[in-house]
Amino acid sequence: xxxxxxxxxxxxxxxxxxxxxxxxxxxxxxxxxxxxxxxxxxxxxxxxxxxxxxxxxxxxxxxxxxxxxxxxxxxxxxxxxxxxxxxxxxxxxxxxxxxxxxxxxxxxxxxxxxxxxxxxxxxxxxxxxxxxxxxxxxxxxxxxxxxxxxxxxxxxxxxxxxxxxxxxxxxxxxxxxxxxxxxxxxxxxxxxxxxxxxxxxxxxxxxxxxxxxxxxxxxxxxxxxxxxxxxxxxxxxxxxxxxxxxxxxxxxxxxxxxxxxxxxxxxxxxxxxxxxxxxxxxxxxxxxxxxxxxxxxxxxxxxxxxxxxxxxxxxxxxxxxxxxxxxxxxxxxxxxxxxxxxxxxxxxxxxxxxxxxxxxxxxxxxxxxxxxxxxxxxxxxxxxxxxxxxxxxxxxxxxxxxxxxxxxxxxxxxxxxxxxxxxxxxxxxxxxxxxxx
Numbered sequence: 001x002x003x004x005x006x007x008x009x010x011x012x013x014x015x016x017x018x019x020x021x022x023x024x025x026x027x028x029x030x031x032x033x034x035x036x037x038x039x040x041x042x043x044x045x046x047x048x049x050x051x052x053x054x055x056x057x058x059x060x061x062x063x064x065x066x067x068x069x070x071x072x073x074x075x076x077x078x079x080x081x082x083x084x085x086x087x088x089x090x091x092x093x094x095x096x097x098x099x100x101x102x103x104x105x106x107x108x109x110x111x112x113x114x115x116x117x118x119x120x121x122x123x124x125x126x127x128x129x130x131x132x133x134x135x136x137x138x139x140x141x142x143x144x145x146x147x148x149x150x151x152x153x154x155x156x157x158x159x160x161x162x163x164x165x166x167x168x169x170x171x172x173x174x175x176x177x178x179x180x181x182x183x184x185x186x187x188x189x190x191x192x193x194x195x196x197x198x199x200x201x202x203x204x205x206x207x208x209x210x211x212x213x214x215x216x217x218x219x220x221x222x223x224x225x226x227x228x229x230x231x232x233x234x235x236x237x238x239x240x241x242x243x244x245x246x247x248x249x250x251x252x253x254x255x256x257x258x259x260x261x262x263x264x265x266x267x268x269x270x271x272x273x274x275x276x277x278x279x280x281x282x283x284x285x286x287x288x289x290x291x292x293x294x295x296x297x298x299x300x301x302x303x304x305x306x307x308x309x310x311x312x313x314x315x316x317x318x319x320x321x322x323x324x325x326x327x328x329x330x331x332x333x334x335x336x337x338x339x340x341x342x343x344x345x346x347x348x349x350x351x352x353x354x355x356x357x358x359x360x361x362x363x364x365x366x367x368x369x370x371x372x373x374x375x376x377x378x379x380x381x382x383x384x385x386x387x388x389x390x391x392x393x394x395x396x397x398x399x400x401x402x403x404x405x406x407x408x409x410x411x412x413x414x415x416x417x418x419x420x421x422x423x424x425x426x427x428x429x430x431x432x433x434x435x436x437x
Contacts, residue, residue, distance in 0.1 A: 011036055011037060011038045012036070012037050012038065012074045012075075013037065013038040013039075013040065013072050013073045013074055014032055014037045014038070014039050014040070014073060014074065014075055014076065014077065014398065015040050015041070015042065015059075015064070015071075015073040015075075015076040015077070015093075015098075016028065016029060016039060016040070016041040016042065016056060016076070016077050016078075017041075017042050017076060017077070017078040017079070017086050017089060017090075018041055018042070018043075018048055018078075018079055021079050021381040021382075022381060022382055022387070023052065023054075023387065024079075024381045024382075024387050024390065024391065025041065025048075025054065025056075025079070026052040026053060026054030026056075027054060027387050027388055027390075027391040028054065028077070028391040028394055028395065029041060029053060029054030029055050029056035030054040030055050030391070031388075031391040031392055031394075031395045032395050032398070033054075033055040033056075035395050035399060037398075038057075039054075039055065039056040039057065040056060040057045040058075040059050040073070041053055041056040041057070041058060041059065042059050042060070042061060042063075042064050042089070043058055043059070043060065044061060044085055061085070061089070064089060065089075065092075068089075068092050068093070068096065071093060071096050071098050073093075073098055074098075075098065075099050075100070075101060075398055076089075076090075076093055076098055076099075076100045076101070077100070077101045077103065077394065077398070078090060078100055078101070078102055078103065079103045079104070079381075080103075080104065080230055081100070081102045081104075081119065081120055081123075082120075082121060082230035082231050082233070082234040082235070083230045084230075087234070090102075094118060099117055099118060100117070100118055101115065101116070101117055101394070101397060101398065102114070102115075102116050102117070102118065102119060102120040103115055103120075103394070104120045104121070105381070106376050107317045107320060107371055107375060107376055108320070108371060108372075108376055110380070111145075111378060111379075111380065111386075112376040112377065112378055112379065113376065113377060113379050113380065113381060113390065114375055114376055115375070115376065115377045115393075115394060115397060116374070116375050121231045121234075121235055121315070121335070121336060122231075122234075122235040122315065122333075122334040122335060122336055123235075124336040124375060125374065125375075126336045126337075126367075126370055126371065126374065126375055127336050145378055189272075190272035190273045191272055192272070193271075193272035194268075194269075194270070194271035194272025194273070195271075195272070196272075197271050197272065197297070198268065198271050198297055198298050201296070201297060201298070202297075202298050205296035205297055205298050205299050206298075206299060208263075208294050208296055208299075209263075209296060209299045209303070209304055212261060212263065212294070212307070213303075213307045217259070217261055218257075218259060218260045218261065218309045219260065219261035219262065219263050219294075219307075219308055219309065220256075220260065220261070220262055220263065220308055220309055220310040220311070220312060220352075221263050221265055221301075221304050221305050221308045221310070221311045221312070221322075222244075222245075222248060222262060222263065222264045222265065222311075222312045222313070223265050223267075223301065223311060223312070223313040223316050223318035223319070223321075224241055224244070224245075224264060224265060224266055224267050224270070224276065224313075224316075225241070225267055225270070225313070225314060225315075225316045226267050226269050226270040226273075227240065227241045227270055227273055227274055229316075231315060231316075232314055232315065232316075232333070235315050235333050235334040235335070236314045236315055236332070236333035236334075237332070237333045237334060239314045239332050239333055241270075241274060241276070241279075242274075242279055244314060244332065245264065245276075245279050245280055245283050246279075246283045247349055248262070248312065248349060249262070249280070249283045249284060249289070249293065250283075250349075251349035251350050251352065251353070252289060252293070252353075253287055253289045254350065255350045255352070255353035255354055256289075256292075256353050257353070260292065260309070260353075261292045261293070261294065262289075262292065262293045262294070263294050263295075263296060263304065263308070264276065264280055264293070264294065264295045264296070265296055265297070265299070265301065265304060265318075266295065266296065266297040267316075268297060268298065271297055276295055276297075277295045280293060280295050301318055301321055302321055302324075302325070305318075305321045305322055305325050305327060306325045308325075308327055309327060309328065310322070310327050310328035310329065310330065310352070311327055311328070311329050311330070312330050312331075312332070312346075312352060313330075313331055313332070314331065314332045314333040315331055315332075315333035315334055315335040319331055319335055319337055319343050320337055320371075322343065322359075323337060323342060323343060323359045323364045323367070324364065324368070326358065326359060326361065326364075327358070327359075328344075328352075328356055328357055328358055328359075329342070329343040329344070329359060330343065330344050330345075330346040330351075330352050331343045331344070331345055331346065332345075332346055332347075332349075337367060339363075340360075340363070341359060341360030341362075341363030341364070342359055342360075342363060342364065342367060343359070344357055377390070377393045377394070377397070378390075378393070379393055379394075
């Protein structure tokens with residue numbers, strides 16, 4: 001383990017690749033400057049700087065590109081490494097051996113965010129061989145205590161609305177590039193539509209789940225993702241929401257036992273962008289399975305999965321909920337939690353029903369331990385109070401140290417199977433109240 005201070009002469013320089021996460025990156029820049037770093041931030045569009053730069057120096061993507069031949073930064077921090085524009089710079093930085101600290105919405109939520117060196121999701125260091133992944137030097141007593149802050153959901157919505165309005169006003173004037181290929185006019189329609197649909201179906205969603213659980217009916221949960229989620233697009237192996245629904249229903253009609261039900265769980269942030277209920281109804285057609293297929297949105301994922309006989313997803317972190325509750329978990333894309341004793345990568349959808357399997361409790365427990373020890377830190381990008389605390393924790397990761405090049409060499413990863421070390425006892429089970437899994 002080497003510290004940033006050892007990497008180059010003081011003062012050290014940090015590059016921030018910040019996406020639309022409210023004021024978090026402004027807070028992080030202020031904290032890093034207070035810790036003695038020189039901070040530069042790449043702004044892809046006016047929305048990235050809406051909440052201020054926090055003492056960082058503003059750079060355009062072109063400015064960064066001109067310096068890539070001899071990068072002046074000792075490390076970089078990125079939110080959303082799978083976003084196409086971030087990925088280009090991430091690859092260029094890694095090719096020049098600049099370590100990149102990758103932030104994401106937490107694998108375990110609420111109250112945690114993902115914070116990993118040089119990759120996340122399918123490219124997470126959790127997929128490295130155990131002897132290649134070193135323990136982080138941080139306070140273990142803080143690892144499993146969530147820190148969501150106050151008004152997390154409300155503030156997240158308000159930050160998003162503010163950035164949409166700001167972009168609508170300034171992108172035509174100042175220019176810039178999008179983090180996602182979306183039209184502002186469409187977003188102004190889709191978000192209110194999503195809220196209306198969720199409100200309209202909230203009671204019926206709860207009733208559907210209650211009836212399935214109380215009747216003891218066998219059912220399988222299909223956890224849908226946001227249709228243009230960066231992890232889905234980058235690591236989904238070509239799967240899309242519509243094709244997944246269509247092909248799963250085809251396999252369900254051929255292979256599922258006649259008493260089993262299928263429960264599609266809409267991602268709340270995608271409720272307005274796609275009419276999932278109409279897509280499911282069209283895929284069913286006039287088949288007799290119609291009475292055994294259900295679509296819900298606003299129900300607790302953990303409750304739905306706990307009473308189910310299995311969970312299916314492309315590569316959503318909701319797959320961790322299936323492992324946590326010990327039910328058969330099948331992924332169609334690439335996920336860091338697949339492997340022997342964990343989720344199964346399912347290229348043949350019929351196998352979901354013809355070849356059952358179940359996660360191994362000890363392997364799952366070790367995965368949870370490794371997630372807490374290596375992949376997440378307490379905090380929130382949106383919750384009042386938690387934003388500032390998270391900024392200090394991320395700064396501590398940069399000050400504490402970074403992996404040696406031999407540790408982060410992607411050649412050490414094993415795409416076919418994940419082996420887990422057992423040198424640290426698992427701290428405790430994950431509670432339903434403090435975790436999405």
